[in-house]
Amino acid sequence: MRQINRRQFLAVAALTGLASACGSDPVPAADPAGFRTEVRVPPLLKPSRGEDGTLTFALTMRRGRSELLPGGPVETWGFNGPYLGPTIRAARGDNVRMKVTNRLAEASTVHWHGMRLPAEMDGGPHQQVEPGATWTPHWTVDQPATTSWYHPHPHGATARHVYRGLAGMFIVDDGPSGLPSRYGVDDIPLILQDKVLDPAPDPLKGTFGILGDHMLVNGTYRGVVNVRTERVRFRVLNGSNARMYHLTFGDNRAFHVVGGDAGLLAAPVEVDRVSLTPGERVELVVAFTAGEQVMLRTASGSDDIDEGDHDLVKIVTAPSLSASPPLPARLPGAPAPIVVPPQATVRRFRLNGHDAINGKEMDMSRIDEVVPAGAVEIWEIENTVYAHNFHIHEVAFQVLDVDGTKPAPWTAGHKDTVYVPPKSTVRLAVQFGDFTDPKTPYMYHCHILRHEDSGMMGQFVIVQPGTEGQVSRTIPVHHHP
Known part of the structure; x- marks a missing residue:
């Protein structure tokens, strides 16, 4: 630096x-x-x-x-x-x-x-x-x-x-889970952001916009989390504009993933590293011993939006720790797997450059897709170039495969944002809700914010089943203050 x-x-x-x-x-x-x-x-x-x-x-x-x-x-x-x-x-x-x-x-x-x-x-x-x-x-x-x-x-x-x-x-x-739940004590949010100090950043400049070299956690630079319990649940949010984090501990300790974007996993999954693109969340449970210090870090990867190794936050444990219940073998309240019907609709989306989906830039007046309420569909997201990710409003989805390979177990739960590696195709089982409104759209878009702002976004409406052909594909653009 x-x-x-x-x-x-x-x-x-x-x-x-x-x-x-x-x-x-x-x-x-x-x-x-x-x-x-x-x-x-x-x-x-x-x-x-x-x-x-x-x-x-x-x-x-x-x-x-x-x-x-x-x-x-x-x-x-x-x-x-x-x-x-x-x-x-x-x-x-x-x-x-x-x-x-x-x-x-x-x-x-x-x-x-x-x-x-x-x-x-x-x-x-x-x-x-x-x-x-x-x-x-x-x-x-x-x-x-x-x-x-x-x-x-x-x-x-x-x-x-x-x-x-x-x-x-x-x-x-949504009811007891058996996981740490005392907010700020053993249930701690970590909002990860990267910032640029030299020079002043233009969020719409370059391929990805802002990739900073100063790391903030909950807005704190080079901060310390003081731990007083044997286990801590960290709710981690990638709040950066573009950076991908590969989270690991300085001593390479194992920890457990218990939840993702849209809910808990059915059972904890042991890992020593997790990756998050902008907008993604993950819930971790980490075990500690008294009187230790360890760094939570982001490591280099093969991606073009991870930008090297950085220490994020130092974790310091007390001389003696309060006992924590054992980690449950199964997690109550985890959402059921999404079942794709045999004749499910398949929609295909091609991410072009940094400003278009299926060859079209975002148009606030254009409805791109019309979906029947309660549907389960397969969405195929093809990335033709460098790194992207994909977020769909309102829905929950599960990743079926990435270029034909099943996702890692810790990413197999319900999600709303997914990494789409360069020159790859990700298939999603998408579960839509029952809120219908033919005139007010939801969005789908790349959550690398420079790409979103430049036009890599589309709009869909959810309607009563059987009325899809009656929906206007043009809507007025107005504000709702």
């Missing part, structure tokens, strides 16, 4: 507008290489409860000032604070309402990534929130336990808005 002096740092930091998360302390100048700042756990957002039991969560998009490295605060964006946002936590069966207020100087949106909900509540580019306006989507949470997240989705500006700091976790509970 290129070294810069204080004057250079101040100049580039002012241009990038980056910061550490939510008011965490800066790394001491006397020890710039040390991992010393405690990683701040985003607070749980407390809802208000209406007379009918509806939980209302209030989020405000706002500008702020925060600090990443010594040199003074710079401008950042966040929800309810200067950078990132609080964690939303709800249970299956809860009626929830989001009160989203935009205090930025420009329009944005908030997409509930991984949530199963009506299209008009999804927070995609059609649900734009103008400056000063408040948007109040509402739905009933009805999906298995999962770690999802929320972030902006304005077409053409998503990369910039997310990079500025607008992101947070959304946890869904």
Whole structure:
């Protein structure tokens, strides 16, 4: 990593507008290489409860000032604070309402990534929130336990808005699982991001946009997680614009994957490395012993979006640890496998360059696909060039194969975002929901945000079965503040 002096740092930091998360302390100048700042756990957002039991969560998009490295605060964006946002936590069966207020100087949106909900509540580019306006989507949470997240989705500006700091976790509970569950104690979120300090980044420049060489965890640079229990559940989100993380520990210890994007696995899977592309999540359970220190790292791979080895966070355990229950052999609440019917519809999508799917750039007024409610389909995603990934709104899917090879067991659960390696084809069994709306689309797109903003995105609607041929393929483009 290129070294810069204080004057250079101040100049580039002012241009990038980056910061550490939510008011965490800066790394001491006397020890710039040390991992010393405690990683701040985003607070749980407390809802208000209406007379009918509806939980209302209030989020405000706002500008702020925060600090990443010594040199003074710079401008950042966040929800309810200067950078990132609080964690939303709800249970299956809860009626929830989001009160989203935009205090930025420009329009944005908030997409509930991984949530199963009506299209008009999804927070995609059609649900734009103008400056000063408040948007109040509402739905009933009805999906298995999962770690999802929320972030902006304005077409053409998503990369910039997310990079500025607008992101947070959304946890869904669905009964006891036998896994660590004390938030911030043995159930800890880790939001991974990479940042560029030299020079100021253009999120739409180059093949992938932003690939940074400064790693943040929950917005903390070179941070420490203090562990006080024998086992810890880490909910890991790749919140970067483009980087792929290959997560491993400095001592190569084994750990267990217990969940992915859209729910728990049927049983824990032991691994010593997991990989995440932007937007993907994974739940890990890691065993520790008293008085140890170990680094969580990202290692080099053969991909063009992993950009080398980096230490992410240092984990330090207490001199004595509280006992943890044994890891369950089976995980209750895991969603059932998706069964593909014999005559399932097959849809094919070709990822062209960095700005088109099936030869077409995103058009907000065009409906690309019409899907009957409750369908299970096979989607084949062909990547013709360099690295991409693929996210589908509203759905859960399982990876059938990658170039004919079955996925690794730890990736075989329900997902909503998948890596599509260069010059490969990924086949998905896609399970659609029952929310119908022929005029309001969901999105599918590459979640490398530079590609998404450049046009590698399409739109689909879900309709009553048998009405597919009656749906207009053109819709008006308007905002829903």
